[in-house]
Amino acid sequence: MGKLALAAKITHVPSMYLSELDGPQKGSRQAAIDGHIEIGRRCRELGVDTIVVFDTHWLVNANYHINCGEHFKGDYTSNELPHFIANMKFEYDGNPELGKILAAECNAQGVETLAHDKTTLDPEYGTLVPMRYMNEDRHFKVISVSAMCTVHYLNDSARLGWAMREAIEKHYDGKVAFLASGSLSHRFAQNGQAPDFSNKVWSPFLERLDHSVVEMWEKGEWADFCAMLPEYAAKGHGEGFMHDTAMLLGALGWSEYDQKAEVVTPYFGSSGTGQINAIFPVSPVTGKEVPGPQASVTESFLPGSSRL
Numbered sequence: 001m002g003k004l005a006l007a008a009k010i011t012h013v014p015s016m017y018l019s020e021l022d023g024p025q026k027g028s029r030q031a032a033i034d035g036h037i038e039i040g041r042r043c044r045e046l047g048v049d050t051i052v053v054f055d056t057h058w059l060v061n062a063n064y065h066i067n068c069g070e071h072f073k074g075d076y077t078s079n080e081l082p083h084f085i086a087n088m089k090f091e092y093d094g095n096p097e098l099g100k101i102l103a104a105e106c107n108a109q110g111v112e113t114l115a116h117d118k119t120t121l122d123p124e125y126g127t128l129v130p131m132r133y134m135n136e137d138r139h140f141k142v143i144s145v146s147a148m149c150t151v152h153y154l155n156d157s158a159r160l161g162w163a164m165r166e167a168i169e170k171h172y173d174g175k176v177a178f179l180a181s182g183s184l185s186h187r188f189a190q191n192g193q194a195p196d197f198s199n200k201v202w203s204p205f206l207e208r209l210d211h212s213v214v215e216m217w218e219k220g221e222w223a224d225f226c227a228m229l230p231e232y233a234a235k236g237h238g239e240g241f242m243h244d245t246a247m248l249l250g251a252l253g254w255s256e257y258d259q260k261a262e263v264v265t266p267y268f269g270s271s272g273t274g275q276i277n278a279i280f281p282v283s284p285v286t287g288k289e290v291p292g293p294q295a296s297v298t299e300s301f302l303p304g305s306s307r308l
Helices: 030-046 096-108 125-134 154-171 204-219 222-235 239-252
Strands: 003-010 050-060 064-067 071-076 088-093 113-116 141-149 175-181 262-270 273-279
Touching: 003 030, 003 154, 003 239, 030 125, 030 175, 030 262, 030 273, 050 064, 050 096, 050 125, 050 239, 064 096, 064 154, 088 125, 088 141, 096 113, 096 141, 096 154, 125 141, 125 175, 141 154, 141 239, 154 175, 154 222, 154 239, 175 239, 204 222, 204 262, 204 273, 222 239
Parallel strands: 003 175, 050 141, 050 175, 064 113
Antiparallel strands: 003 273, 064 141, 071 088, 262 273
């Protein structure tokens, strides 16, 4: 019935908002903004009606959660970085129907998920920043999925991504985009040193590690990347423990994914973290099953794991 039309790993750095404003950061993130605009353009070209964002700024301590309210409107100030994002206006339409479809299929496949369609909960900036540039005219409906998962295994997040794709293909009449909204390495600059790292990565180790990962993506080395993802998430300070990336790869077929990533915004440093916009072309996988949990992904390195 429906179709996953586009998948991407994207940045949401708050300096993108500062880049719009008069001041020392003005224009500094234009490449990242242009990358979001291009991803939005491609979504329109492909006929996408709803963008589902795996948001690493939505922290949850139990279950997976879907924010599929009918409408979102307000003024957003970041509780983490209020000097970066303050009083940013937003207004987008949600998709309660799709949110409930996604949750139902996740639960049917054994991944406990709750859809919240009647809620006062607004999306976090991992969703709001990308939508500012991709969806200024409210062309797309928006759904946000919790992706800072503190006591969850990465294999469950991969299963969630696959279940959400199957939900779209089996039960939804429309086209959807999945966006993994989070950085690569995410080690912020030490307090007091942030200005020195405005456009840099925290350490040569993390920067080289990130570049190696991007090269793997561009070469399509997915079996190797999926095998190293838990350790990369831990030792590379992956944002949200990289649950957004596991969700995205799960939706694409995990280690059996057969495409090469297309970098839209080249890798860049921001406040010590490593950032990118990259499109992951979607392969048809209807009729297949996502590979079952493997040792490489089940043996989580994340906080709260019994397998530490």
